Amino acid sequence: xxxxxxxAIAFVTLLTIMVGARGIRMARTPDDFMxxxxxxxxxxxxxxxxxxxxxxxxFLGIAGLVVSQGLGSxxxxxxxxxxxLVLLLLVAAPLRRxxxxxxxxxxxxxxxxxxxxxxxxxxxxxxxxFYLLPQMKGAGITLQAVxxxxxxxxxxxxxxxxxxxxxxxxxxxxxxxxxxxxWLKLCAIGIPAVVLLLATxxxxxxNLSPGHAPVFTQATVVSVPLATxxxxxxxxxxxxxxxxxxxxxxxxxxxxxxxxxxxxxxxxIGFRADAPVPVSxxxxxxxxxxxxxxxxxxxxxxxxxxxxxxxxxxATFFGAIGLPHILVRFYTNPxxxxxxxxxxxVILLLSTFYLxxxxxxxxxxxxxxxxxxxSDSDSIVLALPSLLLPGLPGELLAxxxxxxxxxxxxxxxxxxxxxxxxALSHDFMHxxxxxxxxxxxxxxxxxxxxxxxxxxxxxxxxVGWAFAIAASSFCPLMxxxxxxRRLTRAGAAAGIVVGGGSCxxxxxxxxxxxxxxxWGAVLLGQPAIWTVPLAFAVMIVVSLATQxxxxxxxxxxxxxxxxxxxxxxxxxxxxxx
Amino acid sequence: MHAQLGxxxxxxALALAVTASFPVIAALAPEVTRITVAGLPLTLIVxxxxxxPVLLAIGWFYNRQARQLEARFTELVxxxxxxxxxxRAGQPPDA
Numbered sequence: 274x275x276x277x278x279x280x281a282i283a284f285v286t287l288l289t290i291m292v293g294a295r296g297i298r299m300a301r302t303p304d305d306f307m308x309x310x311x312x313x314x315x316x317x318x319x320x321x322x323x324x325x326x327x328x329x330x331x332f333l334g335i336a337g338l339v340v341s342q343g344l345g346s347x348x349x350x351x352x353x354x355x356x357x358l359v360l361l362l363l364v365a366a367p368l369r370r371x372x373x374x375x376x377x378x379x380x381x382x383x384x385x386x387x388x389x390x391x392x393x394x395x396x397x398x399x400x401x402x403f404y405l406l407p408q409m410k411g412a413g414i415t416l417q418a419v420x421x422x423x424x425x426x427x428x429x430x431x432x433x434x435x436x437x438x439x440x441x442x443x444x445x446x447x448x449x450x451x452x453x454x455x456w457l458k459l460c461a462i463g464i465p466a467v468v469l470l471l472a473t474x475x476x477x478x479x480n481l482s483p484g485h486a487p488v489f490t491q492a493t494v495v496s497v498p499l500a501t502x503x504x505x506x507x508x509x510x511x512x513x514x515x516x517x518x519x520x521x522x523x524x525x526x527x528x529x530x531x532x533x534x535x536x537x538x539x540x541x542i543g544f545r546a547d548a549p550v551p552v553s554x555x556x557x558x559x560x561x562x563x564x565x566x567x568x569x570x571x572x573x574x575x576x577x578x579x580x581x582x583x584x585x586x587x588a589t590f591f592g593a594i595g596l597p598h599i600l601v602r603f604y605t606n607p608x609x610x611x612x613x614x615x616x617x618x619v620i621l622l623l624s625t626f627y628l629x630x631x632x633x634x635x636x637x638x639x640x641x642x643x644x645x646x647x648s649d650s651d652s653i654v655l656a657l658p659s660l661l662l663p664g665l666p667g668e669l670l671a672x673x674x675x676x677x678x679x680x681x682x683x684x685x686x687x688x689x690x691x692x693x694x695x696a697l698s699h700d701f702m703h704x705x706x707x708x709x710x711x712x713x714x715x716x717x718x719x720x721x722x723x724x725x726x727x728x729x730x731x732x733x734x735x736v737g738w739a740f741a742i743a744a745s746s747f748c749p750l751m752x753x754x755x756x757x758r759r760l761t762r763a764g765a766a767a768g769i770v771v772g773g774g775s776c777x778x779x780x781x782x783x784x785x786x787x788x789x790x791x792w793g794a795v796l797l798g799q800p801a802i803w804t805v806p807l808a809f810a811v812m813i814v815v816s817l818a819t820q821x822x823x824x825x826x827x828x829x830x831x832x833x834x835x836x837x838x839x840x841x842x843x844x845x846x847x848x849x850x
Numbered sequence: 851m852h853a854q855l856g857x858x859x860x861x862x863a864l865a866l867a868v869t870a871s872f873p874v875i876a877a878l879a880p881e882v883t884r885i886t887v888a889g890l891p892l893t894l895i896v897x898x899x900x901x902x903p904v905l906l907a908i909g910w911f912y913n914r915q916a917r918q919l920e921a922r923f924t925e926l927v928x929x930x931x932x933x934x935x936x937x938r939a940g941q942p943p944d945a
Contacts, residue, residue, distance in 0.1 A: 347897035351869060358865055358905050362858040362912055565891040567876035567883050582873045590866075613916065617909045624902035631898035635890075756855055835851045837920035840928055 277668050278419040281676035285457065286434055286683065313448060313605040319618035321448050322602045324455030326353070326593075326619075327626055328404070328685035329411025329651075332458060332678050334732030335627075337650035339634035341556040345569040348582060349733050350627040352589025354620060356740070360594050361616040366609030367755045367834035374604055376597055376747055377696060383754045385824050386762040389769075394700040396746050396773050397597040400739055401693035402720060404596070407735035408686040409724030411651065415678045418655045419671075428724045431679075435686045436717030439694065440710040448605065454684035459626055461677020462654075465670040466629040466636075469661050473640050487550040487564075487642045494543045495551075495643040497536045503551040503646055507531045511548070515540030536646075550642040555649050564638070576794045584799025585737055591805055592740025595747025597696070598688035608838045633657060651732050654678070690716055730784070737799075738780045745804035746773030749812050755834055757816075758827050764816025772808020776800045853919050861912045868904050872896060 313321070331353065338346035373379045376397060381390040409428045416427030497515075508531050513522040516537025534551070536542065542551075558564070568578035569585050593599060606612040637644050637653055641660045644653050655678065658670035694713035702708045727735070746769045753760045753768075779800035787797060796803060824830070876883050876893075885892040 344891065344893040344897060347894070351897055351901050354902060355865065355869060355905055358909050359862065361909055362861050362865075366916070565883060565893050567873055567893045567897070579873055579877050583870070586870055586873075610917065610920075613913050617906075617913055620906055620909050624906060627902070628899060631894065635894065635898075756851075831851070835854065837924050839920070839924040 277672035278675040281672040282416075282419070282679045285676045285680050288453075315606065315611050315615040315618055317448075317452055318602065318605055318611075319615045319622060320455040321451040321605075322599065322615065322619050323622040323626070324451035324453070324458065324684050325602065325688040326599060326623070326685070327455065327458050327681055328736060329408050329678070329681050330732045330736035331626070331630065332462060332681040333411055333415075333651045333654050334407070334734075334736065336630040336634040336637070337653045338731055338733045339631065340637045340644060340653050341650040342558050342570060343564040343566055345566050345578070345582065346733065347631055348569045348585050349589065349737060350630060352586055352740075353593070354623045354627060355590050356593025357616055357620050357623065359590050360599075361613060361620070364594055364751050364755055365603060365612045365616045368600065368751070369603050369606050369612035370609045370836070370838075371755075371830075371834045372604070374601060375692065375696060375699075376595070376600055376750070377700060379600075379754065380750060380765065383824075383830055384760070384762045384765055385826075386766075389762050389766050391700055392766050392769055393747070393750070394696045396742075396769060397696040398693055399773070399777060400595070400743050400747075401597055401689045401696075401716075402723070403742060404598075404736060404739040405686055405689050405693075405716075405720035406724050406727050407730075407732045407739075408682045408689070409720055410728055410730075410735070411678065411732055412682045413724070413728065414649055414652050415655060415675060415682075418652045419675050424728055425725055428721055431682050431686060432717050432721030432724075435683060435690055436714045439687055439690050439713040439717075451684050451688065454680045455622060457680045458677045458684075459622075461673050461680065462626065462629040462633070465658050465674055466632040468666070468670060469636050469658065470632060472662050472666075473636060487638065487645065489544045489546055489548050489550060489642055490640070491546050492544065493643055494541055495646060497540045497542070497646060498538065499648055500538045501536050501553050501646055501648060502533060503536065503553045504533050504557070505529055505531050505551055506549045509544070509548045511545075512543035513540065517542070550645050552645045553647060556645045556647055576790050577792060580792075580795045580802060581799045584741075584795065584802040587805050588737055588741035588744050588799065588801035590744075591748045592742075592744035592801070594751050595743030596740070597692040597743075597747075598685075601688075601692060601695075610838065630654075636661065649728075686720075690720075727784075741780065741799070741801040741804070742773055742776050744801050745776040745808045748805065749808045753809070753812055753816075757813075758831060759816055759820060759823060760812070761816045761819045761822045762824075763819045763822065764812045764814075767815040768808045768812025771811045772804050775807065776804040779804070853923075854916065857912065857915050857919065861908050865905065865908050869901055 331350065335346060335350050338349070368379070371379065371382065373382045377390045377393040380393040381387065409431055412431035413424040413427040416422045416430065417424055420426075508529060510526055510528050512524060513527050514524050515522065517527065517540060518534050531549075544550075558570075566578070567582075569582045570576075570578050603612050603615075606615055633654055637657050641657060643660070644656060647653055647656065655671065655674055658674060659667040661667065662670060690713055693716045694709055697712040697716065698708040702712065749768050749772065750765055754765070779797040783794075783798045787793070883891070883893050887895055
């Protein structure tokens with residue numbers, strides 16, 4: 274398995290660099306270099322947006338979380354898609370007509386304030402950094418699962434490849450790369466899902482029936498690669514070779530109680546058909562609710578599942594609007610109407626992609642219950658093909674999945690790094706391509722270093738948090754900025770700082786283990802449910818209190834955003850002549 | 851602009867009504883989530899597959915309506931459809 278997978282990962286990385294290099298030659302002016310000239314047709318642009326958007330969380334995180342925590346985790350994939358519908362409804366066309374490149378550009382252009390611009394830039398850096406972490410973690414565990422290298426090797430590899438590629442290529446290369454990466458990712462998750470579904474067939478689905486703890490459908494020998502703690506839900510007899518509960522066995526039958534056990538590295542445990550499935554600490558559900566429950570409990574230790582679910586719904590539905598690396602892509606549409614068409618195609622492409630993580634998770638639950646002994650829920654998708662399909666076909670599928678996963682980390686972290694480096698160099702350094710390059714490398718180094726510390730958090734949870742911060746800061750800025758004439762500088766700045774700040778503080782508190790249960794765990798673990806309304810409220814109240822400072826050109830700016838092209842074009846041309 | 855905002859909010863309300871009502875339904879009537887269709891739990895069918903066509907349909911409907919609104923507004927402001935937009939650009943775009 275390692276050989277095919279190494280080859281596939283190396284191939285994807287090289288191809289990415291080469292396609293990017295082709296873009297460099299096509300980039301001519303500095304404007305081309307930063308944002309691809311605005312001539313990208315909707316279908317290509319939509320694939321590029323989707324390619325950039327589908328990150329480690331979508332590729333590995335969601336399926337892993339569904340297997341370990343239950344079907345409610347599918348809210349993440351629904352939310353990541355619905356985020357684009359909200360974006361289409363509220364900002365796509367006006368934002369394109371406004372014609373700024375980044376969120377700080379929008380803030381400065383709409384409200385004309387340098388201080389507000391810098392506040393927005395700081396938020397871009399925070400969101401970008403939060404979103405880069407899970408990509409790095411994904412690369413770490415993928416190389417760990419495929420090659421057996423230590424966690425930091427994968428993290429460092431991704432950091433170096435992406436930083437160097439961006440420092441050399443800029444945005445034009447990225448558009449081609451991202452488009453190619455969408456189709457690669459779709460194939461890399463779709464082909465294994467369909468092949469494994471056909472290979473395993475659809476049986477009466479006993480591990481899917483409601484309220485049922487998973488059991489082995491046939492006698493299975495499980496090998497434990499690393500020392501693992503696990504629990505059993507009822508007593509069972511197993512055959513053991515190796516270390517179990519600090520005793521050595523060589524093929525004896527052992528009766529295990531329904532309690533916690535420790536298996537040593539390299540131990541092989543034989544379970545009978547109908548035996549209960551052992552569950553490792555990393556895979557243990559955070560609440561007692563059944564696997565098929567419609568609620569999501571990650572990040573909150575299982576407290577108040579309904580509120581936690583709405584926390585994720587609010588964060589993901591409204592977070593896509595505020596993602597710094599996604600909005601940049603809307604300026605590559607020729608006009609507002611094209612921006613709308615592009616967004617609709619994006620929803621179609623994302624919907625298609627998100628069918629497959631659900632299928633893979635169900636297959637894992639049904640046919641590979643030994644995955645409940647995994648040391649990290651995020652590595653399940655990588656391990657699944659060779660468990661379900663032994664021999665060469667399984668190895669090839671595993672290689673394909675590994676390549677797709679790496680494509681996911683490459684594309685998302687490239688897009689993020691371009692935004693972060695662009696914001697850094699534009700607002701805090703002197704502008705220019707050289708400064709942009711150094712900022713890309715610096716941002717890559719910071720993200721790589723911090724990613725070494727966060728390997729215990731699930732990918733989907735980390736990305737969900739990036740969405741929560743975006744939803745509590747930039748979403749109100751964009752929505753009110755586009756639709757509400759009375760927004761003021763002070764109001765916008767206060768909303769961004771209070772909303773984004775409180776959301777960030779809540780997430781940090783959760784990361785350091787501040788609240789272990791009850792309402793505290795929900796409000797800190799999935800803060801969007803209160804920080805998004807808070808940000809909107811602060812922005813509106815402070816704006817109403819500072820009405821005298823409404824920008825004088827608000828009518829003109831509003832007109833530019835909302836006037837259909839059929840009317841604005843002749844005006845524009847007349848102005849040029 | 852008011853008409854556009856109204857359309858956007860209508861579509862947003864529609865999307866939220868369809869998707870965000872599911873957790874409430876599941877909380878009030880837990881037996882709903884125990885329904886299985888062809889051996890698959892209802893939660894899987896709804897969250898894994900059924901919501902996506904709904905989101906797409908709302909997006910498609912919005913795009914069509916938004917285009918028509920803009921066409922009607924263009925017709926209203928500039929019936930000749932020529933290059934006369936410049937002198938009218940100062941009018942508020944309230945279609």
